[in-house]
Amino acid sequence: MLKFILRRFVYMVITLWVVVTVTFFLMKLLPGNPFGENASKLSPENLQILREQYGLDKPVWQQYLKYMGKVVQGDLGVSYQYPTREVVEIIKHNFPASLELGIESLIFAVIIGLLLGIFAALRHNKAGDYTAMLIAIIGISVPSFVIGPLLSYFVGVKLGWLPPGLWNGPEHRVLPALALSFGTIAILARMMRASMLDVASQDYIKTAKSKGIGGNAIVWNHMIRNAILPVVTILGPIAANVVTGTLVVETIFSVPGLGHQFVQSILTTDYTMIAGLAIFYAAILIFVMFITDIAYGLVDPRIRLGKGR
Amino acid sequence: MKTRKIVSGILTLTLLGASLVACGNNNNNAGSSASASSGASSSASASAPASSSKTELVMNYRADPPALDVSIAESAASFTILGAISEGLYRLDKDLQPQPALADGMPTVSADGLVYTVKLKSGLTWANGDPLTAKDFVYSYKRTLDPKTKATYAFMVAWIKGGNDVLTAKDDAAVKAAQDKLGVVAKDDTTLEITLDHPVPFFTAQLAFLNFYPQNEKFVSAQGDKSGADADKVLGAGPFKLTKWDHEQQLVLEKNDKYWDAANVKLSKVTLNIVKDTATGLNLYETGATDYADVKGDQMLAYDGKPDLQMKKELVTGYLNFQATKVPAFANVKVRQAFTMAIDRAGVANLVLKNGSVPSTGFVPAGNQDGNGKDFRTVVGDTEATFDAAKAKQLLEEGLKESGATLPKLSIIGDDTETGKKMLEYLVSQWKTNLGVDVTTEPLPHANRLDRELSKNYQIVSTLWGADYNDPMTWLDMFLTGGSFNTQDWSNAEYDKLIKAAQLETDNAKRADEMAQAEKILLSEAAVTPLYFRSSPFVINPKLKDLILPPYGPDFELKWAHFEG
Numbered sequence: 059m060l061k062f063i064l065r066r067f068v069y070m071v072i073t074l075w076v077v078v079t080v081t082f083f084l085m086k087l088l089p090g091n092p093f094g095e096n097a098s099k100l101s102p103e104n105l106q107i108l109r110e111q112y113g114l115d116k117p118v119w120q121q122y123l124k125y126m127g128k129v130v131q132g133d134l135g136v137s138y139q140y141p142t143r144e145v146v147e148i149i150k151h152n153f154p155a156s157l158e159l160g161i162e163s164l165i166f167a168v169i170i171g172l173l174l175g176i177f178a179a180l181r182h183n184k185a186g187d188y189t190a191m192l193i194a195i196i197g198i199s200v201p202s203f204v205i206g207p208l209l210s211y212f213v214g215v216k217l218g219w220l221p222p223g224l225w226n227g228p229e230h231r232v233l234p235a236l237a238l239s240f241g242t243i244a245i246l247a248r249m250m251r252a253s254m255l256d257v258a259s260q261d262y263i264k265t266a267k268s269k270g271i272g273g274n275a276i277v278w279n280h281m282i283r284n285a286i287l288p289v290v291t292i293l294g295p296i297a298a299n300v301v302t303g304t305l306v307v308e309t310i311f312s313v314p315g316l317g318h319q320f321v322q323s324i325l326t327t328d329y330t331m332i333a334g335l336a337i338f339y340a341a342i343l344i345f346v347m348f349i350t351d352i353a354y355g356l357v358d359p360r361i362r363l364g365k366g367r
Numbered sequence: 368m369k370t371r372k373i374v375s376g377i378l379t380l381t382l383l384g385a386s387l388v389a390c391g392n393n394n395n396n397a398g399s400s401a402s403a404s405s406g407a408s409s410s411a412s413a414s415a416p417a418s419s420s421k422t423e424l425v426m427n428y429r430a431d432p433p434a435l436d437v438s439i440a441e442s443a444a445s446f447t448i449l450g451a452i453s454e455g456l457y458r459l460d461k462d463l464q465p466q467p468a469l470a471d472g473m474p475t476v477s478a479d480g481l482v483y484t485v486k487l488k489s490g491l492t493w494a495n496g497d498p499l500t501a502k503d504f505v506y507s508y509k510r511t512l513d514p515k516t517k518a519t520y521a522f523m524v525a526w527i528k529g530g531n532d533v534l535t536a537k538d539d540a541a542v543k544a545a546q547d548k549l550g551v552v553a554k555d556d557t558t559l560e561i562t563l564d565h566p567v568p569f570f571t572a573q574l575a576f577l578n579f580y581p582q583n584e585k586f587v588s589a590q591g592d593k594s595g596a597d598a599d600k601v602l603g604a605g606p607f608k609l610t611k612w613d614h615e616q617q618l619v620l621e622k623n624d625k626y627w628d629a630a631n632v633k634l635s636k637v638t639l640n641i642v643k644d645t646a647t648g649l650n651l652y653e654t655g656a657t658d659y660a661d662v663k664g665d666q667m668l669a670y671d672g673k674p675d676l677q678m679k680k681e682l683v684t685g686y687l688n689f690q691a692t693k694v695p696a697f698a699n700v701k702v703r704q705a706f707t708m709a710i711d712r713a714g715v716a717n718l719v720l721k722n723g724s725v726p727s728t729g730f731v732p733a734g735n736q737d738g739n740g741k742d743f744r745t746v747v748g749d750t751e752a753t754f755d756a757a758k759a760k761q762l763l764e765e766g767l768k769e770s771g772a773t774l775p776k777l778s779i780i781g782d783d784t785e786t787g788k789k790m791l792e793y794l795v796s797q798w799k800t801n802l803g804v805d806v807t808t809e810p811l812p813h814a815n816r817l818d819r820e821l822s823k824n825y826q827i828v829s830t831l832w833g834a835d836y837n838d839p840m841t842w843l844d845m846f847l848t849g850g851s852f853n854t855q856d857w858s859n860a861e862y863d864k865l866i867k868a869a870q871l872e873t874d875n876a877k878r879a880d881e882m883a884q885a886e887k888i889l890l891s892e893a894a895v896t897p898l899y900f901r902s903s904p905f906v907i908n909p910k911l912k913d914l915i916l917p918p919y920g921p922d923f924e925l926k927w928a929h930f931e932g
Binding site: 088100111136152218225327 | 596
């Protein structure tokens, strides 16, 4: 087992290194310069001085080595668009909002998604099933940039129940978390439904029924408990996706998260920020995959021993 | 099977744990932000007619300022906020006239227009209580010009004699030597003497601009690389103090009681919430959570005729360049005139932009002063050819015959924003209808467009320019032969002569006239094709008075803002 974990860890590090390297060289191909629009007001001499100060006058491979050396020490450099702030600092300051939003939306998604899935499975092939699945399909096919503004306008302005934006008190959390959770609700509901139906046809359910155990007890003790297992295992990757995919919702609801920084950094050719955020997001996703791999390995020895295929 | 159960048990526990942590987070945040939300609700209740003395202003703001440092600030966001927490020798009033701020009266200017002597008010202090003296200005200008500071707007401070020598100094010793020769001296604690490299007739107004603000050496040097990075790393001497700066979320300004003119500052607190989506911004405005919001395009229709809607006329001109080296036909005046006259500019303003922008009548936008105390556009009048499809067609024919060139397959580049793309489509349809010429559109991300434009890698580009300072020179020196913004490779000896003469001219009337003549040449040659003078719409709580919306530099001026009724 230790060997398996070690091997996975090495893979993780290699993947991360590939991501960093590819990002680094790709971003050097971005048009424009990182000193912003006003750099065009600088004289050529001053622009040259700037480039020297940032080490941009050196060959790309030298920049790459220097950058990698710093990354290994946990230093992601200073942002070009925020010249007084370090990338690590910006991540530390803005990521908690993204994380919180992601977790809250996941909680919504788990509660609503599982309930919908269970409900649909129990009403299999009846109107309730179709309704629940219709909701799920709408959830998965309507993107958050449509749901977000609708929620902000109707719930925030027309009904006036919750604030249409900003990120101050708990009441500011509900709408963005809800907007972000729609897609996940759909995934979880469909998965839970399938899993429930699978369990319902198992022999032990029939046995339980024949023993005369009541409907609710069967559903609660036997069906949900067994059906939830595969759903729980995908929560890891889903959580990672949700936390790293908050961009649109953040912009719509003015959440001070990290998603916006990512897009902004690319638009402004902010080299250090692009690379830093790519590394950070990649690290989260890869780490979650690493944990998932290990969990699968624990559950299923075939994976661990590499005989799965 | 057993392991499987254990693992699933652990995973369930983890999930539960995660949700508990999340709830915990939630509560913490609720606690820490209780004051902020109560602030918002109290301001909302204060806007009820019952209370007439609302002194807290809440605004949406579209961006987090990159750095609140006088030397390196370069964005409107930084100008706006530094303008509230700091101050220069002068402050521009609503008519853009410089009013003495830290200065005690207008400057004494030498006969050759080069030496400005300014008396400071006595007893001035920084917001932390330190005395503010003329030395703080000297330090500020030297720091801005130091190449190590990396100040993009240093070129304006380099108008001071010896400024360029500091900017281009190669090493620390050379910088120090050049700084010592810089034409700025603190004669005593309240007397500042600035010697310019060449006459700058609008220099007094320029002293109100951010880059000429003072800086507190002790405070700034203690911050090192972090100057202006956070609320506790900013020190000003202006009407407000920055008391909270939650990056990408909120800035809180509170009245500075040590400000020399504190009696005339009516607002006690200004909260700026960072809101990037204008639709959300308007939702917040509708619910009373903000007193000010940006408006975009069609959103304006909802506020048509309401007192909330206000237009800010900006010193920004949108225009086209025709690259003459890539497309030899564009070297011909008549061909350029044809492409210009084939565009109905009214459509640009009314169909494409719909934000209060007006069709251009020249290159220097309406509202821009002429350096001689008058409005340049009013004095010079319309210099741009009017829309005339028939004439355009005829000119194109003649032009192509004259130059012997043919039109290649043409394309126009521009920004890939919603409006940017609409603009390109409109222009292409105008040329197709009125000239019978096919042009393809090539919308690009902003940085990409700028890069292609500055490297002259385009045929036609849709671009814009905003005034750096309120004088025609910020518009006209761009098109000197070989200038870095003369990307269309236009050259005219008479134009160069007029601009160079104006740059050294000490007689303001003569200077204004030279620039007027130069613009006439620029437009009659269709060297550029201006399309519109830009406006930006906002909604503002009608009870908020005297919030100045300056046409260039900062987005708004807060000092005199107050609520009425």
